Amino acid sequence: MNAPLDRISGTIELPQPYVLFLGDTTIAGFAKTAFGLRDWAPEKCVGEIRLAGATVTTGLDAVPPAEAYARGARALVIGVANQGGVIPPSWRASLVEALEAGLDLVAGMHMRLADIPELAEAAHRLGRQLIDVRVPPPHIPVATGRKRSGKRLLTVGTDCALGKKYTALALARAFRDRGVDTDFRASGQTGIMIAGGGIPMDAVVSDFEAGAAELLSPDAAPGHWDVIEGQGALTHPSYAAVSLGLLHGSQPDVFVVCHEPGRTEMLGTAGYALTSVEEIVELTIALGRRTNPAIRCGGFSFNTFALGDAEAAELMARESKRLGLPVADPIRGGPAFDALVGSCLA
Amino acid sequence: MNAPLDRISGTIELPQPYVLFLGDTTIAGFAKTAFGLRDWAPEKCVGEIRLAGATVTTGLDAVPPAEAYARGARALVIGVANQGGVIPPSWRASLVEALEAGLDLVAGMHMRLADIPELAEAAHRLGRQLIDVRVPPPHIPVATGRKRSGKRLLTVGTDCALGKKYTALALARAFRDRGVDTDFRASGQTGIMIAGGGIPMDAVVSDFEAGAAELLSPDAAPGHWDVIEGQGALTHPSYAAVSLGLLHGSQPDVFVVCHEPGRTEMLGTAGYALTSVEEIVELTIALGRRTNPAIRCGGFSFNTFALGDAEAAELMARESKRLGLPVADPIRGGPAFDALVGSCLA
Numbered sequence: 001m002n003a004p005l006d007r008i009s010g011t012i013e014l015p016q017p018y019v020l021f022l023g024d025t026t027i028a029g030f031a032k033t034a035f036g037l038r039d040w041a042p043e044k045c046v047g048e049i050r051l052a053g054a055t056v057t058t059g060l061d062a063v064p065p066a067e068a069y070a071r072g073a074r075a076l077v078i079g080v081a082n083q084g085g086v087i088p089p090s091w092r093a094s095l096v097e098a099l100e101a102g103l104d105l106v107a108g109m110h111m112r113l114a115d116i117p118e119l120a121e122a123a124h125r126l127g128r129q130l131i132d133v134r135v136p137p138p139h140i141p142v143a144t145g146r147k148r149s150g151k152r153l154l155t156v157g158t159d160c161a162l163g164k165k166y167t168a169l170a171l172a173r174a175f176r177d178r179g180v181d182t183d184f185r186a187s188g189q190t191g192i193m194i195a196g197g198g199i200p201m202d203a204v205v206s207d208f209e210a211g212a213a214e215l216l217s218p219d220a221a222p223g224h225w226d227v228i229e230g231q232g233a234l235t236h237p238s239y240a241a242v243s244l245g246l247l248h249g250s251q252p253d254v255f256v257v258c259h260e261p262g263r264t265e266m267l268g269t270a271g272y273a274l275t276s277v278e279e280i281v282e283l284t285i286a287l288g289r290r291t292n293p294a295i296r297c298g299g300f301s302f303n304t305f306a307l308g309d310a311e312a313a314e315l316m317a318r319e320s321k322r323l324g325l326p327v328a329d330p331i332r333g334g335p336a337f338d339a340l341v342g343s344c345l346a
Numbered sequence: 347m348n349a350p351l352d353r354i355s356g357t358i359e360l361p362q363p364y365v366l367f368l369g370d371t372t373i374a375g376f377a378k379t380a381f382g383l384r385d386w387a388p389e390k391c392v393g394e395i396r397l398a399g400a401t402v403t404t405g406l407d408a409v410p411p412a413e414a415y416a417r418g419a420r421a422l423v424i425g426v427a428n429q430g431g432v433i434p435p436s437w438r439a440s441l442v443e444a445l446e447a448g449l450d451l452v453a454g455m456h457m458r459l460a461d462i463p464e465l466a467e468a469a470h471r472l473g474r475q476l477i478d479v480r481v482p483p484p485h486i487p488v489a490t491g492r493k494r495s496g497k498r499l500l501t502v503g504t505d506c507a508l509g510k511k512y513t514a515l516a517l518a519r520a521f522r523d524r525g526v527d528t529d530f531r532a533s534g535q536t537g538i539m540i541a542g543g544g545i546p547m548d549a550v551v552s553d554f555e556a557g558a559a560e561l562l563s564p565d566a567a568p569g570h571w572d573v574i575e576g577q578g579a580l581t582h583p584s585y586a587a588v589s590l591g592l593l594h595g596s597q598p599d600v601f602v603v604c605h606e607p608g609r610t611e612m613l614g615t616a617g618y619a620l621t622s623v624e625e626i627v628e629l630t631i632a633l634g635r636r637t638n639p640a641i642r643c644g645g646f647s648f649n650t651f652a653l654g655d656a657e658a659a660e661l662m663a664r665e666s667k668r669l670g671l672p673v674a675d676p677i678r679g680g681p682a683f684d685a686l687v688g689s690c691l692a
Contacts, residue, residue, distance in 0.1 A: 059538055145584065168493050234633070237490075238553075244587050244590045271491075290583060290586075294511075
């Protein structure tokens with residue numbers, strides 16, 4: 001019943017498929033995890049569970065726990081956050097019902113599932129698992145630096161929270177659409193739920209950070225690609241340790257720099273100007289070549305959410321010319337994104 | 347009775363002075379911690395405790411626990427390691443006797459003191475502490491990147507285990523000898539025992555690595571120096587995450603590059619050539635200027651243990667000329683080391 005799972009691979013592996021739990025939420029922004037699962041792992045989602053008062057829906061079938069189990073679900077995923085990351089008392093009866101129906105519980109909130117006595121008791125009584133995707137697996141080894149087989153792409157960024165996960169998911173899907181054998185490798189909690197496994201890299205003890213990244217993308221066939229979700233930024237005053245351990249352990253052949261035009265300051269730090277994309281390219285090569293001398297930049301992923309269509313297209317074309325590599329917004333897709341995919345696979 | 351201590355400062359703080367426990371060791375190399383404490387913190391050491399069969403001694407007075415307490419000792423420090431980092435049954439009666447005499451126990455071995463039932467029971471019964479200096483304090487915050495007052499020096503390196511702690515200790519002592527108000531800041535277990543406090547940086551969760559470094563060297567008077575013990579290397583395939591978080595959070599004004607001439611491969615990784623000192627200077631400036639734009643290299647500390655006097659002097663003079671900064675071996679001292687100290691304080 002204890003989180004996390006400790007499997008042979010050394011990474012978290014989640015029971016699947018899922019039923020998505022939305023609680024009684026009325027704010028769509030709080031259900032980003034549920035929407036992410038619907039959009040990126042529809043084959044893993046048999047339906048959703050909403051409580052009375054909920055107005056947000058993923059559009060999937062509403063299925064009570066027993067029916068979800070009958071449809072194949074093996075875990076209930078809490079797909080909604082709320083202020084403070086707590087699991088309110090109003091959700092608990094429903095979560096116990098899920099355990100009784102045969103489902104494990106998966107969450108990535110600040111409050112730990114196992115710290116709620118009624119859930120801990122029910123899980124223990126029923127032999128179910130309470131899995132917290134914020135908790136890294138035990139026994140992560142120190143990195144060896146040994147070169148692994150297969151190809152790897154890492155998304156890096158000029159800051160946190162500007163599209164590294166989305167870019168990795170979009171590239172992995174595009175690689176597969178071109179017939180390339182590809183795995184998305186998740187390094188954060190939402191990504192781990194989408195992938196059904198992974199390692200929450202920011203929660204790993206720093207001595208083992210690169211070792212965790214080595215576990216995350218194991219040896220593979222020569223033509224296989226791992227597309228690895230990046231974390232933080234090498235120039236982020238708070239989180240660069242995570243980024244460097246992930247870079248060294250990932251040994252990427254190719255990296256894509258994620259950026260949000262118009263953002264001027266690093267997230268969460270007062271007075272730190274955003275780094276330029278060129279500086280991130282330089283630092284990523286200077287540091288990444290240590291474990292993969294052939295590392296190269298495949299191009300740039302711009303988050304142009306705040307711009308109009310024409311403005312975004314003009315900006316990306318101009319920046320692509322200036323930087324000498326494709327610049328695309330994976331949400332907009334189109335020929336620019338095709339060019340980015342082509343450049344990464346070249 | 348639980349390790350670690352949680353004090354206002356957020357760092358480990360050890361009860362002092364110490365009595366040094368040598369067990370029944372017969373191999374001087376296993377007693378490096380005891381020798382380090384004798385050499386660098388003699389004012390903290392009231393004596394030593396040896397068991398029957400021991401042949402190694404620090405030369406300090408042999409004092410049983412009750413006498414150590416009477417001389418002012420407040421902690422027994424296990425100053426000896428052994429194969430596997432275990433605490434053998436033959437030591438335990440003596441450790442319980444120390445607890446009964448009023449001493450807390452301090453250790454940094456793989457085996458945790460609190461995992462030994464007789465020690466846990468005695469500490470609980472007597473209200474004593476079992477302190478493991480390998481365990482970071484709880485509640486380390488995320489780094490803010492806020493610039494702190496006072497001056498800071500960080501020792502960095504071309505690899506692990508080549509003199510970063512020794513160099514920091516020697517520089518801190520030399521700064522004090524010149525009348526400069528200076529603290530040595532310890533980032534590893536032996537350093538923590540010597541300093542009487544610090545944070546084991548390699549054991550901190552990576553998201554909080556830079557935050558821990560910010561705690562380690564707090565705001566100080568404008569003319570005060572913190573001399574911070576470095577960890578790992580920015581180019582070490584296993585441990586670079588530790589090095590980068592420590593660099594960002596330390597915000598050093600000055601760094602000294604520690605190096606062992608003749609070492610050709612990185613410790614613990616097969617096939618990784620040692621990085622050049624120039625590359626470490628470049629990377630340290632490229633990354634360190636993020637949190638301190640005025641960062642500069644103060645010079646180089648060479649571990650010339652394997653060389654004869656003339657050979658070492660000739661090498662250091664030649665390298666100093668080539669690199670344009672002082673090169674010294676702090677163990678040899680002399681004018682070269684004076685020049686290094688002067689360059690750091692310039």
